[in-house]
Amino acid sequence: MGSFPSWVSNELQLNLVGNNFTLDNSNTSLLPSGLNCLQRNFPCTTGNGIYYNFSVKCGGPQITSSSNIVYERDNISLGPATYYVTNSERWAVSNVGYFIGSNNAAYSASSLSQFTNTLDSELFQTARVSASSLRYYGLGLENGNYNVTLQFAEIQIQNTEWKRLGRRLFDIYIQVGPCFTRLLVLLRKVMVNCQCHLCLFQGNLVVKDFDIRKEADGASFTAVPKMYQARVTANYLEIHFFWAGKGTCCVPNQATYGPLISAISAVPDFIPTVSNKSPTPTRKKDHTGLIVGVATGVGVVGLVAVLLVFYVVQRRRMARMIEDQEFLGMDARPYTFSYAELKAATDDFNPNNKLGEGGFGPVFKGTLNDGRVIAVKQLSVTSHQGKNQFMTEIATISAVQHRNLVKLYGCCIDVDNRLLVYEYLENKSLDQAMFGQRTLNLDWATRFDICLGIARGLAYLHEESRLRIVHRDVKASNILLDSDLTPKISDFGLAKLYDDKKTHISTRVAGTIGYLAPEYAMRGHLTEKADVFAFGVVALEVISGRSNSDPSLEEEKIYLLEWAWNLHETNRVVELVDSRLSEFDEEEAKRMVAIALLCTQTSPAPRPPMSRVVAMLSGDIEVATVSTRPGYLTDWRFNDTTSSLAETADKSTDKSTYNSSFTASTVGTANFSPEIATTPMLGEMIGDGR
Structure with missing residues (x-):
């Protein structure tokens, strides 16, 4: 109580909600506005009430539900001891708790299509998560009984493999009851040394050890609505989510615990008598009095016009600031389209124009005003790749041609x-x-030209461009074909740039299992030779006309690399060529297979640089002899479990539309065995989140 201490400043993380401070203009400027509304007696909300409902989209943008309920946005960054009050003083949120290794009190899901038991999937894409204590306040409410609906969905702990072992347990409290309030008044003066004072201020416990996944019968990504009744007697409603230290802390990731809530709404269980219209915020009363005193009908219209212009200018200024920040330090800045221009080009991102979807987001076909046909890749709000890889792709592809x-x-x-x-x-x-x-006729000559074109593109990235670039995700789905079937390497979201003085980069593994070089998959040791390895796998796929893993084939042919080595060791490499080809150049085929086997050696040292691969493909130099089967094939162990996993992945993965890229940081450190690093079905399963 009393005035703020002299050491209080805006630079500190302070949550002073629920106290009895004396607030005036001299000290409220030191902290975020609205604190006066959240003192113990809630001074902003006393009286007859202003509102008769409120709805909040926790941890996300404003959303209108299928039942036309407008959930106000709640995407303010909340630190370990912070609060936020809306300008309308209609509701507030308070957070306390520090995640070890993370301070972000919000979480995003991954796909709109995952929530099948609700018409409002978008409502559950984001959630507010707290490390300890999370409170929402409905302010200025008309007194009476309210129906409170809490919307939950477990979007962190997935129902896949070991990730299902995570358990999130927290308590839910709603409103302090009238009798309990009187008890607090009586005890407040004698509570100085009471050891149970924390529980006294919790409120009415409506659920203890609430488990979202248990309520959803063990399923993740399932909407769980819960409805409760609460009585408002002092013009405010308090909803408290409290982690009591139960459940798990680090499964599937570090700091996966604490209360999690997707949305909140409170509606009256009585006939309201108030207007539900927001007054001018209390913190602006002085300005409001001046405006009201001089305003006329014309003045009001003028004020609205000024505010509208100010809003547009501020929005554009903010967009420019974001853009400048994103492009800071970029040498080659690409042309910037307006969103309206691309929206018109794609017919408002019409689903009929959708070309596909990967980990980054959907891709749409469009036509610009100048007649150019384009492919627009849209960053999904729930994208696993996110802004960093968005900017990496811009920086990389803008710097090379x-x-x-x-x-x-x-x-x-x-x-x-x-x-x-x-x-x-x-x-x-x-x-x-x-x-x-x-549907395309990929004869032998075309396939040879495709491999040669891919090799030339990689040679340019590695050795000829002014930047030294490792693509990191070379695979068949990232090779696009134009009208002349000329191959073009795409998707540079995982590319790495480094200077010529470095021999390698030690980094987290990212890419697609089945195309990963062993030294990269096991130790995060990244050089251009990782792309060389992936090229060798793609070349074998082009020669054989099949993917690098196909569990529908007989056992000796399931894994393309192993089958190719079996044929090489018995001088039968011609059998690897796609049986659908009516004719092909046998000598060229043998040379291509030999080059692919050379590119996929266990150690990066014997793998040739891509410029040498181009020369060998062109016949300008001889192909070095390869005789030793790679260690990751020698040590291969097959068993029924691996086979069944591969079969499961094959039945449930749509390779034509899904990009199975993954980042190893999502599954732990990169301590894989070599056989896992070259097993594509397992990679697709991880990429699918299964």
Whole structure:
């Protein structure tokens, strides 16, 4: 109680909710506004009440539900001891608790399609999560009985493999009852040394050890609505979520615990008598009195116009600030499209124009006003790749130009809308051409040219461009084909840049299992030779017309690399060539297989640089002899479990539309065995989140 101490400042993380401070203009400026509304007697809300309901989208943007309930946005960053009061003083949120290793009190889910038991999937894409104590306050409410609906969905602990072992338990309290309030008044003066004072201020315990996944019958990504009744007697409603130290702390990731809530709404169980209209905020009373004193009908219209102009200017200024921050330090800045321009080009992102979807987000076909046909890659709000890889892709592809690299026309950064604009390639990706419906005629000459084009594109990235670039995710689905079937390497979201003085980078593993070089998968040791290894796998796929793993085949042919080595050791490599080809150049085929086997050696040292691969493919130099089977094949262990996993993945993975990229940081450190690093079905399972 009393005035703020002299050491209080805006730089400190202080949560002073629920005290009895004396607040005036001299000290309220030291802290975020609204604190006076959250003191013990809630001074902003006393009286007859202003509102008769409130709804909050916890941890996310404003959303209108299928039942036309408008959930106000709650995406303010909350630290370990912070609070926030809306300008309308209609509701507030208070957070206390520190996550070890993370301070972000919000969490995002991964896909709108995952919530099948609700019409409002978007409502559950984000949630507010706290390390200890999270309180929401409905302020200025008309007194009476209210129906409080709490919306939950477990979006951190997944129902897959070991991740299902996580348990989130927390308590839910709603409103202090009238009798309990009187008890507090009596005890407040004698509570100085009471050991139970924390529980006295919790409120009415409505659920103890609440478990969202248990309420959803063990399923994750399932909406769980809970409804409770509360009585408002002093014009405010308090909802408290409290972690009591139960459950798990670190499964599936560090700091996966504490209360989690997706949305809150409170509606009256009586006929309201108030207008429910927001007055001018208390903290602006002085300005309001001046305006009201001089305003006339014309003045009001003028004020609205000024506010509208101010809002537009501020929004544009904010967008420009974000854009400047994102582009800071970028040498080659691409052309910037407006969001309205791309929205018109794609017919408002019409689903009929959708070309596919990967880990980054959906891709749409569009036509610009100048007639250019484009492919627009839209960063999903729930994307696992996120802003860092969005900017990596812009920086990388803007700095390089080559016939065998996809061309970036520009980008769009408009507040929350982030899009990349590429040239449209009619024949889509190489994996669709080879493993899909096979509507294209990929004869031997075409396949040879495709491999040569990929090799030239990688040689340019590694040795010829002014930047030293490792793609890190070379695979058939990231090779696009234009109208002439010229290959173009795409998707630079995982690319790494480093200077020529470094021999390698030690980094977290990112890419697609089945194309990962052993030294990279096991130790995070990254050089251009990681791309060389992936090229060797892609080359074998192009030669054979099949993916690097196919559990539907007989056992000796399931894994393409192993089968290729079996044929090589028995001088039968010609059998590897796609049986659908009516004719092919046998000598070229043998040379390509030998190059692919050389590229996929266990150690990076014997793998040739891509410039040498180009020379060997072109016949300018001889192909070095390979005789030793790689260690990751020698040590391979097959068993029924591995087979069943591969079969499961094959039945449930749609390779034509899903990009199975993953980042090893999501599954722990990169201590994989070599056989796992070259087993693509397991990689697709991890990429799918299964």
